[in-house]
Amino acid sequence: MAEVSLREVVKRYDEVEAVRGIDLDIADHEFVVLVGPSGCGKSTTLRMIAGLEDITGGDIAIGGDVVNDVPPKDRDIAMVFQNYALYPHMTVAENMSFGLRLKHYPKAEIKSRVAEAARMLDITDLIDRKPKQLSGGQRQRVAMGRAIVRNPKVFLFDEPLSNLDAKLRVQMRIEIKKVHQKVRTTTVYVTHDQVEAMTLADRVVVMNKGRIEQIGTPNELYHHPATRFVAGFIGSPAMNFVPCRLEEAGGKLNVRVTDRLAFALPPARAARYANAPRNEKLLLGIRPEHLSEANGHAAPGVENFETVLDVTEPMGMETLVYFTLQGTQVCGRVNPSAGARDGAPLRLAVDLNNMHLLNEGTGAVL
Amino acid sequence: MVEVAFQPTSVPQARTARKASSLRNALKRKSTMAFLMTLPLILLIAIMVIYPAFYSIHLATLNKAMTKYVGFGNFQFLFKRETFWMVVEQSCIFAITAVIFKALIGFIVAHFAHNIPSRKQRKWRGMLLVPWVIPPAMSTLAWLWLFDPSYSAFNYTLGLFGAGPIPWLGQTAWARFSIILVNVWFGAPFFMIMYLAALKSVPEQLYEAAAIDGANWWQRIWYVTLPMMRNIIAITTLFSLIVTFANFDITRILTAGGPLDSTHVFATWAFRLGIEGGDIPLGASVSLFMAPILAIAAIFILRDISRRGNEA
């Protein structure tokens, strides 16, 4: 059993507080991804779990035992580093078996474990090569193999795919997911790439400035972000935030964006914003995919409006359109056949069933 | 940074004090071990370098029998002797001229070596570095033989052209020239290797950009190569200045200071007075005169190192 739990974990360097009190419970077999911008404390948190950084305050427990004072080698963890950290003077097999050899495992067992891991990662042919003779993706596999043969309680991944090119990254992402499905080891994975976080995780932990912003499944984070930071960080292109007000007119609620532009709040969201402040500055959060070309069919909660596009970016399967509302740049996704052109007017439809209202000051999602 | 985190002021709460103290022990063990690993080095430097350096200052204030404190007596005695001023002059002429020529020749040769295809560079570099590899005491013997008053191979060759014979080591001016020649022969390869390494680290695109901007060969050297190599040129020159200034082997073997003490440098004269003359305090006083120039060079080198450390 290897659940990992963090209680009020704090890390302070000299003056700087890198991690400011983190509470996190990771269940056995779970794949948890820590994601956030650089400097948010995600790597520091991972390294504290590994034991590579001392904990300034709080407790970290692995498998129910507090490990604050336990050296890394006795925590029964394995780690995959961003630059792989393969021992350059050892062959693939020696790299993978180094930890086992240090612990004086019987030779036969070492051999069978290495063979098993190599088979799982499809690197059996490379077993006698040195890291220098391997491609980036192959090195990545060996680094994972080194973690797997140890059969640890917890896998720790520190931005393992950042050094790979885009194509290989997608491939290795799938590979990591497959391996986790096979070995089912509790995994903590750090990345700055929200796509990686969404695709890999059972649960995603979004961190910012040393704190946890939100913990949830990928879908929860996407559809129900708790803060402006999460709403803006998850999803690409990012969610649009437009200044607006909530108006009450004739017993109905309207979202007023400009003097001439206001949307009626759809019934699906009416109850949610019943107690939201009226006539105060708010932010309307709307994802680009909920801003598409108007197609003439009226649907509940979908409203049309006219705008002039600034720039268009054809992506093939869709075209990204950018226009300005209330001084902010807004992005929408339209069908390539919608006739969007730079500087041309276009009629767009906004799907308010998926809208969010945010408090401009606190960034909290209402 | 780790130590700082465990200074009393930064231990945050009483709750974590227990853990912090046991961690502090672990850290203490680690830094204790690190200290133990460096202890032999520290002892060696303290006993065999720093202590003798200060001991030498103490020695310089004693009389010949080392029984009486004479203060600056040794220095006053030195200042009155003509030989001393000759040694100062010769040491400076020798070090400065030799370093300038080593640097110049090193730079020129490195440039030519850099010009040729890299496949063939290895062979040439191999040949050109030979003088640096041979122990200087051994190679200076060969030069001594080449300069031999009666059988000099150089004079034989000059004789074929109707020139010479030259008293290579017999006349002050020629002896000084010969000593510098041998030192340049020995030290130029070091400069060549350092400059060659530096030349290789200048990105090719810079030359291409300069060529597109219309720079000619000379301008490329002046505006691209030299600025890019400034650091390495400075540090190599300072290094060499120290080593050349303190050089003993070449002068000792070629002339042993002669003719008439005119080629003595600090090192050989200190040896003559201290070991051969048995006046250790006087010899120590002479060798102490090397310290200021070494200190100045060392300060410049250190500044360069710390600046590079800051950039990194």
Next chain:
Amino acid sequence: MSTLAIDKAGPSRKVKYGSMSRDRAWALRWSYFFLTLFAIFSLVPPIYMLITSLKSSAEISAATNPWWVFHPTLSNYLELLTSNQFLRFFWNSACVAVIVVTITMLISVPAAFALSRMKFWGSATLATGVFLTYLIPDSLLFLPLFKMFAVFSDWTGIRLINKWYVLLFLYPTLTVPFCTWIMIGYFASIPKELDEAAIIDGASWFQTLTRIFIPVALPGLIAATIFAFTVSWAQFLYPLVFTTSTDQLVMPVGIITTLIKGDVFNWGQIMTGALLGAAPPLLIYAFLMDYYIAGLTAGATKG
């Protein structure tokens, strides 16, 4: 109009191209010419050593063309290599060099590891101090050291002066600082993640050093070893000061003090001795040139 422009541009570009490659060919020729000159300048003394070592005393004093051997003989080599005294020099030199290299590595490798990886109070200052020590020349220290050893033997009755093994205490002052300095550079270039991976794999600090750092920094270790060996082999001032009895001398001093008898120079034998004395560093250089050069450049570029 456009065709005209192309017509004009075409040939002129061609000429330009040709002149550039011609420039390059000339630059190459000049390079080879000057490199040959410098190579001759570099190689004259060692070649002259070889030429003289193959001559008999009679041929040398006959003052024939010094650049040519008319009656090659190996008698100088035979004489020296069967002389107990010369073999003794060689043996002393070899002992000193091998032991000093061992001492140097035992001191500098752990120290470099500690200084590059285990930060402790004063470690940065110490690293700089190590480098400064390297700049202090032997000619500044030989007199106080000589006096120190004399005082030491007065106090303890242990006579170290005029014993070859006194050099074992002296040479490390020349080799350890530089070797530590270049090993710090090599160790610092090993990515931090590599020792973290080793720690997670369960390696102790000592195992990290012996099983990861030393193998990975092996080129640096070889370069440092070569440096320590060549310095020990070539040192001239310390043995000249500290040893005088002929059975305690090392090669450079031995050759100079015993083969030069008063004004009588037996040049055939001196050159043979010098060549044999230069042979070990030259052989190491011939086989390990890349490591040798790496060590040479590491001191300044790694700093």
